[in-house]
Amino acid sequence: MSCEDRISALHDDLLLKILSEIPTKDVVTTMVLSKRWGLVWTMVPKLEYKDTRKEGDKSVWCLLDKSLQLHKATVLESLHIQVERQFCDDADVGKCVSCAVDHKVRELALILPSQPKILQLPSNVYTSKTLVKLTLSCRTLVVDVPSLPCLPSLLTLVLLNVVYKDQNSHVRLLSNCPALRHLEVQRNKSDNVTRFIVKVPSLKSFTYMQIDERAARSFVLDSPGLRCLTLGDPYGDLDSIQNMPHLEWATVCHFLPYPNDNKFLRSFSSVRILWLTLTEVACCSAIKFPQLMKFTLHLHCLDDLDCSLEPLLFFLHNSPVLKVLMINYAVAIRFQDLPISWNKPSSVPVCLLSHLEIFVWTEFGGKRQEREFVAYILANSKCLKTVRTSPSYYLKEKEKEKKMEEFKSMYRVSASSQLLLCTKQDMWI
Numbered sequence: 001m002s003c004e005d006r007i008s009a010l011h012d013d014l015l016l017k018i019l020s021e022i023p024t025k026d027v028v029t030t031m032v033l034s035k036r037w038g039l040v041w042t043m044v045p046k047l048e049y050k051d052t053r054k055e056g057d058k059s060v061w062c063l064l065d066k067s068l069q070l071h072k073a074t075v076l077e078s079l080h081i082q083v084e085r086q087f088c089d090d091a092d093v094g095k096c097v098s099c100a101v102d103h104k105v106r107e108l109a110l111i112l113p114s115q116p117k118i119l120q121l122p123s124n125v126y127t128s129k130t131l132v133k134l135t136l137s138c139r140t141l142v143v144d145v146p147s148l149p150c151l152p153s154l155l156t157l158v159l160l161n162v163v164y165k166d167q168n169s170h171v172r173l174l175s176n177c178p179a180l181r182h183l184e185v186q187r188n189k190s191d192n193v194t195r196f197i198v199k200v201p202s203l204k205s206f207t208y209m210q211i212d213e214r215a216a217r218s219f220v221l222d223s224p225g226l227r228c229l230t231l232g233d234p235y236g237d238l239d240s241i242q243n244m245p246h247l248e249w250a251t252v253c254h255f256l257p258y259p260n261d262n263k264f265l266r267s268f269s270s271v272r273i274l275w276l277t278l279t280e281v282a283c284c285s286a287i288k289f290p291q292l293m294k295f296t297l298h299l300h301c302l303d304d305l306d307c308s309l310e311p312l313l314f315f316l317h318n319s320p321v322l323k324v325l326m327i328n329y330a331v332a333i334r335f336q337d338l339p340i341s342w343n344k345p346s347s348v349p350v351c352l353l354s355h356l357e358i359f360v361w362t363e364f365g366g367k368r369q370e371r372e373f374v375a376y377i378l379a380n381s382k383c384l385k386t387v388r389t390s391p392s393y394y395l396k397e398k399e400k401e402k403k404m405e406e407f408k409s410m411y412r413v414s415a416s417s418q419l420l421l422c423t424k425q426d427m428w429i
Contacts, residue, residue, distance in 0.1 A: 045077035047100075051084065065092070068099040075130065076100060078107035086115055098122035101131070106153075109135035111160075120144055126173070129153060136162050139190055145169045149176040156182040164193050174200050181205070187212065194218070201225055210236065239263045244270070251275035255300070285311035287318060294324040309373045316349035323351075325377070326360040329370065344376065352380045359384060365392040366403040375410045384414035390422050 047067055064081065079100040093110070100108060101124045108131060112119070119141045125131070126149035134151075136143070137160035144165040154177045164170055170193065174180065180200050187196070187210035197220040198206065205228040208219065218237040226244045234255040244267045252275070254264070264283045268274065272291050276284070277298040289295075297312075316322065359377055364370065378387065389407050391400035404421050412419075 045073045045075065046080075047076065047078070048080040050080075050082040064096045065099075068096060068103065073103070076103040076105040078109070079105050080107075080109040080111075082109070082111040084113060086113060093119055094122045098124055101125055101128050104130040106130055107133040109133075109158075110138065110141070111135065112138040112141070114139040118142055126151065132156070134158070136160065138162060139188065143169050143173065145172045147172070149173055151177045152179060154180055156180075158184045160184070160186045161188045161190070163190050167193055167195065169193075171197050171199075174198060178202060183207070185209070195220065198223060204228065206230070208233065242267050244268070247271050249273045253277040255279050280308065281311045281315060282308070285314035285318075289315075289319040290321070292319045292322055294326075295319065295322060296324075296326040296328075298328045298330065300330050309369060310343060312373070313345045313349065316351055317345075317347075320350040321355050323355050324358040324360075325356060326358075326362075328362045329365070330363050344372070348380045352377065353382055355383060356381045357383055357385045358388075359386070360388040362390045363392045364389050364403055364407060365395065366406055371406065371410075374407070378410050378412045380413060381417075382413055384412065384417040386418050386420065387412070388420045388422055 133156040135158040184207040203223040207230040209232040220240040229250045232253045275296040
């Protein structure tokens with residue numbers, strides 16, 4: 001059998017496509033295969049290095065340094081560096097990044113663990129004319145934005161657990177990304193910004209996550225072009241969210257009650273799909289949602305607050321075209337006897353009479369008010385096609401069976417609707 005080298009006979013474009021799909025470390029080793037390969041690898045447009053070892057030498061930086069020095073492609077499509085261990089003090093991260101920017105890199109990802117010393121990006125990163133996507137993840141990386149940054153081509157920016165030189169570093173950065181479409185921000189306790197401001201007219205999707213319980217932090221969002229929003233800020237001040245007339249999809253996690261204030265969620269009135277994780281629903285009972293078609297509520301009673309279900313009826317009255325209603329009623333075990341207020345409304349919400357097709361209730365515990373609420377939905381939803389439920393996690397097996405039988409026995413005005421008794425894992429659709 002002959003050992004003919006057919007791969008080396010392939011066209012350069014095809015070889016480059018093959019090499020672009022494998023890690024940089026393996027790409028470099030191809031240079032020993034033949035003189036033909038020794039020339040081709042320097043033209044690979046994508047460089048990727050993932051070092052998942054807990055211990056090792058500084059090979060990643062030496063390899064990248066050599067790779068970038070010898071790189072001959074007109075445009076470097078992407079440089080992705082992911083390291084899971086602390087590296088040597090003499091590892092020059094800035095040099096590698098700066099060299100990549102000089103090679104007109106379009107996508108740059110730097111995912112690093114915390115380091116003994118502070119890391120900073122070279123200044124040319126903030127003035128790159130070619131960067132389309134920038135991902136930064138490192139708890140000891142300082143975003144130090146110069147006074148005149150300019151990233152005219154940047155479409156996607158991901159900032160994960162970085163820190164900022166001052167209160168306005170992120171503001172300067174965002175205000176000088178005129179084409180930015182997608183933004184993801186994750187903050188931790190090391191983050192020194194007390195008021196995080198996002199005012200980006202071009203922004204289409206935004207993910208914001210922060211779990212710090214310090215009350216001094218606040219969040220300002222004013223991006224009128226937003227269509228998708230994921231907001232995980234359980235303890236922050238969200239009253240400064242505004243101006244989202246085109247928002248279509250949103251998911252929000254927030255644990256601070258707003259009993260006398262409907263500012264919260266007011267700017268979400270245009271959504272079609274809404275996921276909420278709250279401790280009470282009074283904050284959205286007075287807001288109209290004329291386009292809402294799918295609503296998912298995770299209701300968590302974390303203390304002895306009255307977990308009233310009545311505001312849900314006001315919510316339904318304000319959501320006339322709602323087709324999918326999904327409720328996860330999670331009550332901590334120490335509050336299993338918490339009263340749930342309920343009074344039968346005087347009129348039936350329009351969505352129940354003409355639109356609601358899917359109703360899901362997880363963690364069904366069978367309390368009186370809980371039963372009455374569910375029974376009301378089933379008895380008035382004329383277009384209902386599917387009903388799903390699961391028993392409360394805290395119930396014993398015999399009690400679970402009993403509660404499911406109670407649920408099955410409830411009257412449904414839509415005789416053709418299908419009832420599915422599921423585990424919690426099978427509930428969400």
